Amino acid sequence: MVSKRLPTRPKIVVEPPGPRARSIVARDRNVIMQSFKRWYPLVVERAEDYLVYDVDGNRYIDLNAGIAVLNVGSLNRHVVQAIKSQLEKFIHYSLTDFYYEEAVKLAELLLDKSPFRGRGRAFFTNSGAESIEAAIKVARYYTRRPYMIAFMGAFHGRSMGALSLTASKPVHRRGFAPLLPGVLHVPYPYPYRCPFPANSPEECGEAVIGFIEDWVFSRLVSPDEVAAIVFEPILGEGGYVVPPDNFLPLLEKLARKNGILMVVDEVQTGFCRTGRFLAVEHWGVRPDLIAVAKALAGGLPLGALIGDADVMSLPAGAHATTFGGNPVAASAAIAVIEVIEERKLCENAYKLGSMVLDRLKEAMESGEAPLIGDVRGKGLMIGIELVRDQRTKEPAVEELERILVRLFKRGYLVIGAGASTIRISPPLTIPEEALNGAVEAIIEEIRREAYKMG
Numbered sequence: 001m002v003s004k005r006l007p008t009r010p011k012i013v014v015e016p017p018g019p020r021a022r023s024i025v026a027r028d029r030n031v032i033m034q035s036f037k038r039w040y041p042l043v044v045e046r047a048e049d050y051l052v053y054d055v056d057g058n059r060y061i062d063l064n065a066g067i068a069v070l071n072v073g074s075l076n077r078h079v080v081q082a083i084k085s086q087l088e089k090f091i092h093y094s095l096t097d098f099y100y101e102e103a104v105k106l107a108e109l110l111l112d113k114s115p116f117r118g119r120g121r122a123f124f125t126n127s128g129a130e131s132i133e134a135a136i137k138v139a140r141y142y143t144r145r146p147y148m149i150a151f152m153g154a155f156h157g158r159s160m161g162a163l164s165l166t167a168s169k170p171v172h173r174r175g176f177a178p179l180l181p182g183v184l185h186v187p188y189p190y191p192y193r194c195p196f197p198a199n200s201p202e203e204c205g206e207a208v209i210g211f212i213e214d215w216v217f218s219r220l221v222s223p224d225e226v227a228a229i230v231f232e233p234i235l236g237e238g239g240y241v242v243p244p245d246n247f248l249p250l251l252e253k254l255a256r257k258n259g260i261l262m263v264v265d266e267v268q269t270g271f272c273r274t275g276r277f278l279a280v281e282h283w284g285v286r287p288d289l290i291a292v293a294k295a296l297a298g299g300l301p302l303g304a305l306i307g308d309a310d311v312m313s314l315p316a317g318a319h320a321t322t323f324g325g326n327p328v329a330a331s332a333a334i335a336v337i338e339v340i341e342e343r344k345l346c347e348n349a350y351k352l353g354s355m356v357l358d359r360l361k362e363a364m365e366s367g368e369a370p371l372i373g374d375v376r377g378k379g380l381m382i383g384i385e386l387v388r389d390q391r392t393k394e395p396a397v398e399e400l401e402r403i404l405v406r407l408f409k410r411g412y413l414v415i416g417a418g419a420s421t422i423r424i425s426p427p428l429t430i431p432e433e434a435l436n437g438a439v440e441a442i443i444e445e446i447r448r449e450a451y452k453m454g
């Protein structure tokens, strides 16, 4: 079949939000708990690959991928076909009590692409937070140790266990204490804003490891009481922060020395988002447990925790969830992995991402877009941190909001992360031309905002 060529530019026919969008937003306010932070009033009617159409007929270029979910694009034909044929067979029959091949096949495929190949086990969930909940239980049960280390800046979800590990914005936790006891937060090595004095990113990485060893393990808890270190290989919601290259290998060494499990949260970074199937592959570390979700099933709700068989050893009845590993979602996920391989989406993300990073760094260094304080990322997970003043690094919070709204009105869908970072996370199928146009629009809007400041 000849694939049709899709447009690479947005098309705005009515200034968004148009009348139909405004009416749906008003109805939403009346019936849906407003606990979300929405950046602008996009009301989606349909989507195709890297294009999104709103209810008033506007066409947008998608740089969000439904928040790092639509890695193979919207309505990928192979994924849709897999869903349709599963719908003709059966939609649900709880893996908790029975068996079906779709879940087994997906587990085989996933484990095959992980460090646990040949000796791993998977547990299926319905979301990222649930994958983290499973990780907490498995780590505690396996080690029989009470404490966990997590990082400031990290986001692991909002259910009570996952929230106890999350520390990216106070609003996530405010009013919900007491949370799970035994979680110790330590600073994340954030090279642009290193929490310790450091002359290089590597010194920042070493300082964080030193802090855990010299302060946490020497003054707070004995390392033999720590079950797990839970980390994002690149901070997502916390600002698209890439750690220094020495950090994860040093963290692995520290964990191994003390018999602590390495639990990596690949919920946002997985499935080629960063140019590798899993982001940890960039640093050659081998975690004990890996949590995934988001892009796994191409938009259907599905998550997983995977690990070595001896660690993933909860006894019968100890953990289960009715919908986890749903056969329709599992069939979609099998198709997602096939599409990723067939279209070489890891390589594509890496190639396109390097191009975007080069262009953004040029814009930062030339002073073309003076609000840019830092540009960082891997593959198509790219952050542009905006600051009011290059010296004080004061976050440009309101400026970020205005820039995102103006981009929306021009037909580019992009949101923020951390205090003042633009997060670029498009479908990995986006054509170069559409991506380049979007990046130029972002640079223009940053420049416009900077000139308004004078």
Ligand SMILES: Cc1ncc(COP(=O)(O)O)c(C=O)c1O
Binding pocket: 126, 127, 128, 129, 130, 132, 155, 156, 157, 158, 232, 236, 237, 265, 266, 267, 268, 269, 293, 294
């Ligand atoms: C790194 C990471 N972990 C966990 C979660 C939670 O996933 P979910 O929203 O599916 O519960 C998210 C969601 O954004 C995430 O980015």
